[in-house]
Amino acid sequence: MTPLLQGLVTIVLGVGGCIAYFYGANLLLDKVLFPARGPKIGRNITRANMVRPWLFLFPALFVLGLYLAYPVVGSFWRSLYGRDGDSFIGLGNYQALFADETFRTAVVNNLLWVLVVPAAATFFGLIAAQLTDRLSWGNIAKSIIFMPMAISFVGASLIWKFVYANDADIGLINAIRTGLGADEAVDVMQVPFWNNFFLMVILIWIQTGFAMVILSAALRGIPEETVEAAIIDGANPFQIFFRIKVPQIMGTIVVVWTTITFLVLKVFDIVYTMTGGNFGTQILPSYMMSYMFRDDGRATAVAFVIMLIVLPVMVWNILQARKELR
Known part of the structure; x- marks a missing residue:
């Protein structure tokens, strides 16, 4: 079967299946389970109307459970097994994780990323949005600032690898240090603790453009009357900026902040490309990757821990979205 014919068959079967399901669900409710006739017609219609939305939602709920809930439960169950995948060890993988100093370092580094990157990217994006809107060539400036968003994380990391190069002829930082009189070049990726912040700069550089575009649209939506007053x-x-404009776009700022937070909790490419998680730069995704092909149970346990860390941020974001809809 050719791909074109396969796609057409899939569309026909999918659309036809949906029509058949909804038609059959209505027929089952109105003709078999709760027929709209006889002495109980009013009660049957009420019950049918109560059940009907759940029948219509069932396909979506089923698919959501199949592709979201089941993998979560399956991953947790898999994390309770040992390296061979056959021996049940209970919470042994989690006990080994919290006893591992590298894992604790990865957790601390992840917290640093979550605290620094969303705040810095949102702040710089907000400042860039305000300043570029006041320039005659602001659209050009916005294009330049947004350009890193078009680069993959690996590509951006390779660019910054040259910036951080341990060579005064290539690396910008070492060139500046040499110009200021430093005798020896330094590899900033091997400087404990601070190397994490040098890695964060890469993601801040990428995400500032995203924050700028969203916040610029929000700033333009502020009523002119409030500014004039x-x-x-x-x-x-x-x-005017901090007391009039910022409070009016706080909802947008929160959305940008949480969106970048989700991205930070999943970041892997930058650390893997720049340091491979060495020199104290390990984060949870890279730590998980280090066990992926040699201890699947441990790697699955790390993935479940990442999900537990992401969950509160996701719930808080949903609650904030519901507040704005009210």
Whole structure:
């Protein structure tokens, strides 16, 4: 079967199956389970209307459970087995994780990433959005700032690898140090603790453009009347920005912040490309990858821990979205 014919058959079967399911569900409710006739017609119609939405939602709920809930439960169950995949060890993998110093380092580094990157990217994006809107060539500036978003994480890492190179002729940092009189070049990727922040700079550089575009649209949506009223009252530009504009787009700022937070919790490419998780730069995804092909139970346990860390952020984001809809 050719791909074109296969696609057409899939569409026909999918659409036809959906139509048949919904038609059959209505027929089952109205003709078999709760027939709209006889002395109980009112009660049957009420019951049918109560059940009907759940029948219509069942396909989506089934697919969601199959592709989301089942893998979560299956992953947790898999994490309770040993390296060979056959010996049940209970919470042994989790006990080994929390006893591993490298895992604790990865957790601390992940917390640093979550605290620094979303805040810095959102802040710089907000400042860039405000400043570029005041420039005659602001669209060009926005294009330049947004350009890193078009680069893959691996490509961006390779670019910054040259910036951080342990060579004054190539590396920008060492060139500056040499210009200031430093005798020896330094490999910033091997400087304990601080090398994590040098890695964060790469993701901040990439995500600032994303934050700028979203926040720029939000700033343009602020009513001019509020700004004009503040100017008449004698507010200076800083007061207008931080006390008038920022509070009005706080919902958008939160959305940008949480979106970047989700990305940070899943980041892997940058650390793997730059250091491979060495020199104290290990994070949970790279730590999980180090066990992926030699201890599947341990790697699955790390994946489950990452999910537990992401879950509170996701729940908080959903609650905030519901508040804004009210």
